[in-house]
Amino acid sequence: MDEIQGIFFEECAEGLAVAEQGLSAMRAGDLSSETIAGVFRAVHSIKGGAGAFGHAALTAFAHRFENVMDEVRAGRIPATPGVTDVMLSAFDILTDHVAAARGTAPLPQDAAVLAALENVLETKGVGVGGGATAASAPATPEAPQPEAEESDEDEFGFRPVGVALDIFDAAEEPVEPVEPDWIIDFAPSHAALANGGEPLLLVREVEALGGTIANVDLSALPPLRAMEPEQSYLRWTINVPASVEESTLTDCFDFVAPDSVVSIVRAESAAPVASVTATAELDPIREDLAEAAPEPSAPTLTLVPTASPSPSAVPPERAPEPAAQTIRVDLIKLDLLLNLVGELVIRNSILADRLTPADQQRVELPELARLTRQIQDNVMSLRAQPIRQAFSRVPRMLRDLSAETGKQVILETTGETTEVDKGVIEKIGDPLTHMIRNAIDHGVEPPADRIAKGKDAHGTIRLSAEQKGARIFVRVADDGRGIDRVRVRAKAIEKGIIQADAQLTDEEIDQLICAPGFSTAETISNISGRGVGMDVVRSNVEALGGRVEIASTPGEGTTFTMILPLTLAILDGMIVRLGGQRYVLPLANVIETVQPAPGQVKRTSPTNEVIDMRGQYLPVKRATDIFDLPGSNRSLEDSLVVIVESESAGHVGLIVDTIDDRREVVIKSLDQNLYPIRGLGGATILGDGSIALILDIEALVASNSFNRFTPKGIAA
Amino acid sequence: MSSLDHRTANKQADRKIVTFSLGHQTFGIDMHSLIEIREWEEPTPLPTVPSFIKGVTNLRGNVVPVIGLAERLGWEPSKIHARSCVLVVSIGEKQAGFLVDEVSDIVSIGDQEIQPAPDVEIGEPSVILGLVRVESRTMEARGDDTGQMILLLDLDGLSLTRHLELVA
Structure with missing residues (x-):
């Protein structure tokens, strides 16, 4: 029964997402009958399921909500913005009711919204003339089934x-x-x-x-x-x-x-x-x-369609419905499958390592590798989900925040169909929440200020997702006041994050708001300003192997961009050696490798070097310096320079000792047993069972600023 | 031997403690937390971590940090020798390996035998759960009657991410 109840709650979540989408569309002026009917059906099926599982409060509320939706669907109540707003707030309460039924939240206070729904039913019903059926306007709000409704039969x-x-x-x-x-x-x-x-x-x-x-x-x-x-x-x-x-x-x-x-x-x-x-x-x-009826049934439920139904139930002359069939699979099973595939990939490369070169040429091995790869790709695609799931909680949050702050905000969403690994979707929820809160609390001005500045009274928050190569870009852009760099700087000095005389670029100042313990909120609000928000965003995103970029124009707004890997699991990498250790460079970042000729690498200061690449001077970094590793005593001419491409710093040369190999590696998060380490995207297990660390090129080549707030280890 | 008898008499209240040595001290952890004991193997070093984090190692496909426990507790860093080993433990949902000098024994103690540690610790009050006195069972110690003091460690206090959780 728990399992079925679990399915019910999953369906509730899906239904709520559909309803919210539909209501938002209605609010934006889409009053097509499909949209309205979609919302109705979503609410309706939540009610039905809730009745079946005996969630009386949820059933009762959903029933009222459904009544109003029914009238709207029938055209007896016009879907004016006022009505839609009532329905949106009813939706919020419905969400809370679902959470309460699930046991994750207390029972919401729904009296006010119920009264509002009732009001809609009564007034509009009279206004539209004879449409409102008496049955749908019961006098006793507690009674879940004023008509001969289904809740009792559904048990x-x-x-x-x-x-x-x-x-x-x-x-x-x-x-x-x-x-x-x-x-x-x-x-x-x-x-x-x-x-x-x-x-x-x-x-x-x-x-x-x-x-x-x-x-x-x-x-x-x-x-x-x-x-x-x-x-x-x-x-x-x-x-x-x-x-x-x-x-x-x-x-x-x-x-x-x-x-x-x-x-x-x-x-x-x-x-x-x-x-x-x-x-x-x-x-x-x-x-x-x-x-x-009261007898417990033997658990012979078949969830997967099989060829078993008795012929009398499904007569052969009826062709089955051609609709795409889906089954629900527990995410844990998918995770397990993914791990197993990861292991398979590793075993595959171990096997390849152990074979003689002649055996490696045999057809079976490449064939096995190809199959493994196909399995891997398919498992990955099983886990891909539209990012809409992560976006779906934003509208409600915005409504709450607007109500709380008195700031008016319009949400524009694009790219919500972008598909991302389920694990990524789950983990960007919190960062997204912080970013939106931050945008409203610190970005968008109160209406009066906005009008004074010649802007629209309402602010706009643009939420977008797009895929570029193997990365997903999730943006939260507001058109608010932008980052006040003077204040940020002053605050950072006050908090001891930077020295008073530090020379920082605008970008570096913007990055300071992600520094641990930084907060510019003058009064601590309960929205953001706990001083940990953006720090948490950054560490969460980095734990996913991604990073956060901030772009801000004073007076015009701020854009936060989360740049995330498409998948959390597999990486095409180049295995390099540095100071005796093996590291993995993500191949996506690698442009080319060169063996520097004498004089090709030149110093521009005692600590800075450039490499002459066909007349173009690119900065050169030594990974050993960045990580403070024991420097290798190789001469430069004996080393290799890997030219990597980064979003933030363009092309940069990275000095490594040797290049070992190129292969696909399974990413193991450091976070799982430790905590994310800046500059590392995780670790992987190589064919011989040893561990190689995966370099995070973006963090490595980004301006040295990260050295200033590295103390991520234990302070003691 | 009387206290040994006493211990067996109170079997239901017993908890099993794995004891090990760091330098001249004997420590103990609850055996429930122990996943396995492995030989020392040089882990893959990590950049920009405190020096007591020796690196990460591959434990059945998991990337697990290896901690120099002596150093973590404020003692002299352990020197690697033939009997050095790594206790792999679970702390909450995470796993960690502790480098120790030698695993000594498994003893059963009753909760009432645990004495609170006097406040003379290393600035982190919750690392030591308490002190326990057990009779020595090794050959050389059997002669004298002093028994042995075991510092019982609180693994939750040793969580590597505790500081992060506090911040978040």
Whole structure:
């Protein structure tokens, strides 16, 4: 049951994301029926699931929310900005309710929002004239099911059986003079109930569109002792008037479990079916069901569609729905798979190392390597997710922050479909939160100030993601006041982060806000200004093998860019030797390597060197100096210079002793057992089992400023 | 021997302690935290870390830091010799290897035998959990009746990221 409940919460999260997207689109003026219906369905399925799992408070709230959405969807309440705002705040409370049901948050205070929803229902209903049904405006807010709603029937997958037939019995009068233009054949998959599907609700929804149940096929019902309470055995045939749009019907069946039978056809080909004769058998069955229901079911749920369904449930003449099938997989399993593939890659290279050169040429080895690589690529792609998941919590945060600070902010999001490794998405949430908070708290000015400066009263925050090569760029840009460098500098001196006479470029000053213990907030607000925010951003991002860039123009705004690796797992690297140790240089950074000719490397100061590359002078760094390693006593002519490319410093030469090899390495985070070390992107295990450290070129060649705030180790 | 009998009598209250030596001192850690004991092997050194972090080593596919425990506790750095070994322990969700001079024994003690350490430590109050006195069981020590003082370490206090967690 926990597992199914887990699936429910996952679906809630997805539903909430859909609802939020839809509501935001509505707020921005997109009032298309698909958008509104999308929100409705999301809220609706959360309600249904919540009812099934007995989350009364969530069900009750979602029910109210759904009522309003229903009216809006039906066009009886216009989706004015005012109404949409109420729905957005209702959405926020709904999110809290979901969290509360999950047990991760206390029950939210929803009275105010409920009253607002009620108000929308009442006033708009009257205004639009006769539309508001009395049923959807109950007087007692506690009652979760003012109508004969589904929450009680949902407790067991069974109940719908009886009720649906009741409805059928009651629905004698409309037995069609209407031309039954659509015939829907619907057989929920055996596992539909276990997956949180709600066949009854679907049938109801179709009925609400004017459909009438023509037949219920009970032939698949097994004898009682063989019956699984959490399986679905019924098959409905429903007639729907021709006036209903096909898309409306298909929408209804959007969320059915993947291997259910759904067919929606015109009636011409099939003769309308006469009403059922099952009533006689039905009554004993219903009694039996009532007895059987409380019995715990044997856990025979099949989540993966297999070829097992009995032929009577899925008759062979029906082609299964061609929609893309998906299964849910626990992330832990994916992680395990990824680790195993990583090990496989390492074993592969160990094997290659052990073989004689002649054996290495045999066809099997490259073939194995190619297969391994394909497996690896596929596993990686399994973990790729749209970055939207990380962005989805931003709108709400902005609303809260706007309310708290009185600053008005518009969010513009681009690139949310960019796909990133799931691990990256999980880990950028907190940095993103800090960056947004920072932008509102320190960047965007209050409306009055903005107007005085000739800007729009509302600020704009642009959130974007894009992929460039093997890196993902996530930007948070505000159009606020920009970084006050004079104040930042003064603060850094006061905090002892820099010397009073330090000569810093603008970029270096901007970077100071990421220094540990730095905060310019004059009064500590509860939004940001705890003095750790941007430091945490930087260390989190660096732990991912990424970095943070800051660009700011006074008076015009600040842009924070997180530059992240596409994947956390694999790196194409060049193995180099430095002072006897092996290091991995990410191949993505390497431009070329040269063996310096005498005189090709020249000093420009006692501590600085340049290399003459075809007439162009590039700065040269010694990794041994940067890391304070024992210098090798190799002569320069005996060493190699690797020209690397960096975002921040352009082309730079890095002096190494020798180059060993080029290979793919599996990145092992130092963070896992230690903490991130600036200048290192992680470590890897080489074919012989020894460890090589992976160099973070960006951090290494960036201005030496990082030496000033390295004390990352234990202070003692 | 009487206290040994006493210990076996209170078996349910016992906890198992792995004892090891650093210089002339004997330390102990809870055996639950111990993952394995390995021979000393030169780890891969890390740049810009405190000198007591000797580097990282490959432990079954994990990159695990190796800590010079003596140095970490403020004693003279250990010299590597034939019996030097690394105790691999888990601290919270992380793993670390501690370089020690020699692993001595596994003893069972009751919680009531742990005395609080007097406040004469190394500026980090939570590193030493307490002091325990056990009878020596080695041949050479059996003659005298002094017993041995074990400094029981609090591994959480030795977490390498404790300072980071405090900041965050």
